Amino acid sequence: MGKVCAIVLAGGRGTRMGSCLSKQFIKVNDKPLLYYTLKTFTQCNFIDEIILVLPKSEIEFCKSEVLDKFSITVSKIVEGGSERQDSVYNGLKVLENCDIVLIHDGARPFVSKRIIEDGVHFARKYGAAAPGVTPKDTIKIKGEAGFSQNTPDRRTLCAVQTPQCFRYETIIRCHENISKEGITVTDDTMAIEIFGEKVYLYEGEYTNLKVTTPEDLILAEKLSKEYCIK
Structure with a gap:
């Protein structure tokens, strides 16, 4: 089996949090959100190498307030780009002899080992895979005038x-191709779908939330107290 690498993107701002601190450094149960994310990956036997991607201005802060303070080791720290896809590309370019790569948002602090291990398995089997959950709410397609156009079957949808x-x-x-052609993507599954590749969607977890708003911190606080990794 070839090497399995993880790229953790830690470039999120705290704008929607109403915080001047980048959201991955906001503390939950006395630890930064990024601590929980990195700890899971470092303790997963499936992962051989971790690349942490950060804005240049936050590299030293992250070293002192997360990595050194909590004795977390990553393989490399890479400077991020102006957009998320640029940061991913920067992380991809430093990998060597990599077979499978996992790309993860640093602001999803409660990803489970099961999700990581399943992702490695399905990426090997299908070439591309991502976890997802069925939306809890009914989803509407909204027209330009603001009216509902139709209602997709929720069972066919995946967040x-x-x-x-x-x-x-x-x-x-x-990523090389979208960079050359100036294509904008919102995530990495879209980057490969544009070129005709398929993505296998496997079962995620509702607790694998992306912390984005102050309301998310309420659940994050509860989850952190139940977190099994110390």
Whole structure:
């Protein structure tokens, strides 16, 4: 089996949190959100290498307030780009002899080992995979005038999470192409779908939430107290 690498993106701002601190450094139960994310990956036997992608201005802060303070080791720290896809591409370019790569949002602090291990398995089997959950709410397609146009069957919908998992040769090729062609994507599954690749969607978890708003912190506080990794 080839090497399995994880890219953790830690470039989120605290704008919607109403915080001047980047959200991955906001503390929950006395630990930064990024602590929980990194701890799971470092303790997962499936992961051989971790690349942490950060804004240049926050690298030293992260070293002192997360990595050194909580004795967390990553393989490399890479400077992020202006957009999320640029940060991913920067992380992909430093990998060597990588077979499978997992790309994860640093602001999803409660990803489980099961999700990570399943992602590696399905990426090897299908080439690309991502966890997801069925939306709890009914989803409406909204027209330009503001009226509902139709209601998709919720059973066919999937709210996609991370880590998004790929054969390295596939995802790096697609990122090279979108960079050359100036294509904007909202996540990495979209980057490969544009070029005709398929993504296998496997079962995620509702607790694998992306912390984005102050309301998310309420649930994050509860989850952190139940978190099994110390």
